[in-house]
Amino acid sequence: MGAGATPVGFPQPRRRQCHEALWGPHTCAVGIHILLEEIDRPYETEKLDVNGGDTHRLPFIGINPKGKVPTLVREDGSVLTEFSAIATWLARTNPQTGLLPDDLELEARAVETMAYVGGTIHGQGYARVFVPQMFARQDVAGEGRAWAGIRQATGARDGRNGFRAPEPATRPA
Numbered sequence: 562m563g564a565g566a567t568p569v570g571f572p573q574p575r576r577r578q579c580h581e582a583l584w585g586p587h588t589c590a591v592g593i594h595i596l597l598e599e600i601d602r603p604y605e606t607e608k609l610d611v612n613g614g615d616t617h618r619l620p621f622i623g624i625n626p627k628g629k630v631p632t633l634v635r636e637d638g639s640v641l642t643e644f645s646a647i648a649t650w651l652a653r654t655n656p657q658t659g660l661l662p663d664d665l666e667l668e669a670r671a672v673e674t675m676a677y678v679g680g681t682i683h684g685q686g687y688a689r690v691f692v693p694q695m696f697a698r699q700d701v702a703g704e705g706r707a708w709a710g711i712r713q714a715t716g717a718r719d720g721r722n723g724f725r726a727p728e729p730a731t732r733p734a
């Protein structure tokens with residue numbers, strides 16, 4: 562399959578007049594909406610009822626099988642997902658906006674901040690607020706489900722040992 566070819570079974574991307582951001586109120590996708598405003602070029606939006614489950618139903622799930630906003634359908638019809646990827650791509654394709662510094666060190670710092678906000682504050686922080694029952698302190702979770710799962714998957718007596726590298730004898734020669 563040549564570069565840029567569409568895998569069999571996938572809908573052929575259709576060119577569009579402008580980008581379309583699929584987003585939901587009160588979600589991190591609002592950030593991409595803000596960036597599109599900053600860029601000051603025409604764009605379209607599709608507002609989803611995320612709490613109502615729109616991201617897990619067709620047609621959205623056919624566009625982004627991960628079932629997450631933000632999702633950007635670009636002018637060439639291709640779909641880009643993940644906040645930091647979309648933000649970086651929007652910044653790089655619109656350098657006049659100065660959204661991302663040119664200097665490598667400053668760019669690395671911007672990516673560092675984006676990764677922390679997206680991965681740690683958003684990904685873990687909010688999950689801990691919304692579904693605290695899914696999290697337990699590791700020092701009291703020795704008999705908890707997570708370690709039990711690791712024990713089962715690895716055969717380790719103590720869940721923590723499940724993370725140890727295999728004994729040399731079990732490595733391929």
Ligand SMILES: N[C@@H](CCC(=O)N[C@@H](CS)C(=O)NCC(=O)O)C(=O)O
Nearest residue numbers: 588589616628629630631643644645
């Ligand atoms: N790793 C994704 C996470 C995006 C994400 O968690 N989006 C949430 C809204 S803030 C979502 O779509 N949730 C819908 C769901 O999980 O059902 C990214 O960085 O874009």
